[in-house]
Amino acid sequence: MNNKWFLHARYFLTWIFFFIGAKAFFLLYHFSRSSKLSGTEVSKIFIYGLRMDISFAGYLSIIPFLLLLVKAFFPQLNILKPIKYYTWFFIVLIALLTTVDLELYNAWGFRLDATPLQYLATPTEMAASSGNAPVLLLVGLFLLLSLLGFVLLRKLVPAIIFGAKSQLFFIIWSVWWFAFLIVPIRGGLQHIPINQSDVYFSDNIFANHAAVNLPWNVMYSLSKRNYENQNPYEYFPDSTAQRLVSELYKTPKTTALPKVLHKQQPNVLFIILESYTAKVVGCLGAGELSATPNLDKLAQEGILFNNIYASGDRSEKGLVALLSSYPVQTTTSIVKTPRKTEHLPHLNHVLEAQGYRSRFYYGGELAFANIKSYLLNAGYDHLISKFDFEAKDYNSKWGVHDHVLLQRVLQDLKEEKQPFFTTVFTLSSHEPYDVPMPAKFKGADETTRFRNSVYYTDYALGQFVEAAKKEPWWQNTLVILAADHGHRFPGDDPNDAPSKFRIPFILTGGAIAMQNQVISKVGSQTDIVPTVLAQLNLHEANYQWSKNLLDPQTQDFAFYVFNDGFGYITPQGAVTFDNVAKKIIRKDAQVSPKQIDYGKAYMQLSFKDFLAK
Incomplete structure (x- = not known):
């Protein structure tokens, strides 16, 4: 042979x-x-x-x-x-x-x-x-x-x-x-x-x-990877998909919505917590796995939304969902294409028009995953990153640790003109979970290292808040706390699992008029900005993929994507769907076929909108 x-x-x-x-x-x-x-x-x-x-x-x-x-x-x-x-x-x-x-x-x-x-x-x-x-x-x-x-x-x-x-x-x-x-x-x-x-x-x-x-x-x-004009998620005729998605956002007129602020034009401090999964947050039922005593305290001092889900599983995708209320794509990301992010709405655009001064803080490199182009398109007045810190503070593989970052924020806010809009993105709870304090939890496995990194960021957050409460600007400040995405640990969740995507969302700070309140409406990261803007009496029509979580008449649902699949959650349960195999991965017993259709329609129209940007 x-x-x-x-x-x-x-x-x-x-x-x-x-x-x-x-x-x-x-x-x-x-x-x-x-x-x-x-x-x-x-x-x-x-x-x-x-x-x-x-x-x-x-x-x-x-x-x-x-x-x-x-x-x-x-x-x-x-x-x-x-x-x-x-x-x-x-x-x-x-x-x-x-x-x-x-x-x-x-x-x-x-x-x-x-x-x-x-x-x-x-x-x-x-x-x-x-x-x-x-x-x-x-x-x-x-x-x-x-x-x-x-x-x-x-x-x-x-x-x-x-x-x-x-x-x-x-x-x-x-x-x-x-x-x-x-x-x-x-x-x-x-x-x-x-x-x-x-x-x-x-x-x-x-x-x-x-x-x-x-x-x-x-x-x-x-x-x-460069989707140009063909939507791979065409499950229905466009008219059917439009009807289904419209049903999700159809809201009866509400005579009066709850007002949770006692200030007309508060400062806005948006703190985005890296990888904060609900599975380690005490106020979200983490139990003995809890690593967040300071976050739990802040939840008691304000409003906790306990049924919120990340829109995706990567940081750059979470930023777009949190700050632009825009749905996440599956195997690509709108952040990769600056010409598309130019057309996105942004919380900073709205606040800037009201006279707010804005800064974005991150201890790592903003070039990572093309985030910087997105933030520049958002129009922030100042971007503060790793390179704005001394080399001696580079005590993390990503950049500077969270306590160093938050100390810088505290220092700058002493001189900041009000009203201000400040966004802070933490990083120490990202892999490789490198933290500058003794371990709180014993063990060398990856889950324990992750919990210790969350505990460290929570500690740094607590120190920051205690110092901030002594500053004159605190009483006029709304603090928004939310995660960029969840995490597979603890539990090593499968990529599609709803528990991997559940995250904290808290409204707190000196400007909050309500304390120890829990809102259980099912929602997504994309719902956060419109919820906040409604409290500021700034109603914007550009946020078509979102709802007001404080409006009892809005629909209870959350939509998220993982790699070429989606999850759709309602009070009846969760369903996850593989777009490649065109098959359901998991489905709770009470989930109806209509719920699956809603998820498919949302997947179809949101990606169509992405293509059109």
Whole structure:
């Protein structure tokens, strides 16, 4: 069998076996998840995933098969070395991508795609996100997977001797193989080329993710990342989707809404808390897992909204939902496209028109994930970031710790003209959970480190508030506290789980006239700005994707997205939906089909609006 007639097939099989090995690496690395799968499910991961493995093997075979075709016409050419070097390069590249994906899947809950590209401009911050990764283990796995590829290449594609005989037949043979590649690349002879949904087979989202061919997924995501004009989420005719979404925001006229402020034009201090999941917030029922005594105290001094959900799972997406009341996209983000964020409404635009002075504080780099362009489009008077602090205060891998940041805010507010609008975005509770105080909770596991980082930020917040209460501006200040997104810990929630997205939202401060109040309306980050503006008697028509959480007549619902899926929550329960497989992932017993339709319509129209921006 060791002759040129089998070279094409041998080369093709090398890639298929390599991808099968990469799948095995993924399952073994995530053994805590894969061990819960049945033997049938594990076998289906390889069987259903094989179609995508074959597809990407086809892509990788294009250049080698083209070189073999050239060799057929010009037998004297030495093309085996170029094929070998080409293959070595892609073995190493794919092994590297696979290794990176092993750990990123833990943090993000989806397979590697084009998402990390938006963070390449800030490699330090991207590295900090993986600060807890077992580097030595990952390096070892990278080398082992690369070795597997080299061994397969050597065993299956040994040196081939090309004789002068049968050149015409080898030309025909090579042309046939080159033309044949279109079939595996498309995933078969069906009308629609292969996509992710073709390898999804289970109600278990992890099993579906494991079946996906990683380099195919990256390539596909890169080709689709700049959505131009086609909406991939068209579940209904537009008129039907419009009717359903209109029903969500149809609100009977309310004669009188509760007034919670005793100041006409208060200062606004918006503190955005990194990764503050409800699962560690005491006033939201965290119990013994609570790490937030100071936040709990602030909730008692104001109004706690205890049924609020983040709109997405990344910081840059949370900022847009919190400050512009704009829905989050799934596999992309509007922050990536400054020309689109130019058309977004923003809390700062409204307050600036009323004479407010504005500042935005962040202890890290604002270039991260293109956040700076969004804030510049929002028109903040001053942006304060890592580079506005002395190097001696760079005691975190992200930048400066929260107590340093909040001390700077306190210092600046002593001189700030009123009314002011100040936004503060914390960072110390982000991975790698690096905090400058002794651990409150014992343990070295990642969940405990996360809880300790939340406790530290809560401590810094408490110190800040106690000092702020002594300042003359405090009594005229509304403080808004909300998280940018939730977190998978504690509990290591699946990527779609509602518990991962539930977050705190609190209105407090000296300007609040009500204390120890709890509002249980189901809502989202996108509802916060209109709720605040209504209390300031600043009603804006630009916030079409939001409702007033203090209006008892508005609908109880929250919509969020994860990677190519959405969740929709009402008092009846939660449903999560996979947009790729077009299947429900989880559904509470009381959830009606109409609730699922509302979620699909919201997904469809919000993405259509994003495309039109």
